Amino acid sequence: MPYEPPPEIAELSLVALAELVAARKLPPVDQWTPQAVSDSRMVIKGDGRWFHDGGEIRRPAMIRAFAGLLRRDTDGQHWLVTPAEKQAIAVEDAAFIATDVSRIGDALVFRLNSDDTVIADAGHPLVARGDGDTPALYLAVRHGTEARLNRSTWLQLVDLAETDLSVNSRGARFSLVPA
Known part of the structure; x- marks a missing residue:
């Protein structure tokens, strides 16, 4: 099939x-x-x-x-x-790659390279790592695994961000800037 x-x-x-x-x-x-x-x-x-x-x-x-x-x-x-x-x-880095993101209602919805769909929320947080010059964003997927956002998905997310470079999804707030 x-x-x-x-x-x-x-x-x-x-x-x-x-x-x-x-x-x-x-x-x-x-x-x-x-x-x-x-x-x-x-x-x-x-x-x-x-x-x-x-x-x-x-x-x-x-x-x-x-x-x-x-x-x-x-x-x-x-x-x-x-x-x-x-x-x-x-x-080598993350088990998955986030290849697309859309804002639907109050949610950020990600498509992974495995064709999985993950909605960012408190149980599936976005985490910024790296530094200001080379940030890397990761999304918690399941069972401890993560997806790294590819460049185009990261740019999509930046377009959706507020002026402080943070985003909200399902009541949770995530910074796009590494701490």
Whole structure:
């Protein structure tokens, strides 16, 4: 069956977006505690490309499936988790790249390179890192993973920002300037 990407986020209402997010049935990787541990021989590059044994994974459906199994522990290690095993995965920067943002009602809605949709809020905060010359913005996704905003998404967000370079989403306020 061919993979059908979700619709453009700017074309949807907040209710439709919430239904889209709820419709994605993700496995409960945060509840699994497998005893078997190994290395997946996978790398997620800083630009969001996925590799296995040095070869790039190019199928969007496969990346989306793997993305649903990701979790990051408190030490910063990323894992692909199943009920039977967890496999370490090397991540150069962030597990995801935010490729688009739209303001819909009182929410900032992000599209990720995995075709996931994340609404920024207190549970999915935006965090500014780096410094004033080279800021980097990250969005909390799920299970400890993050998405780094690509340049065009960062510029979209700056256009939506208030004069103090902050944005509001779902009642939460986020600075776009590193502390």
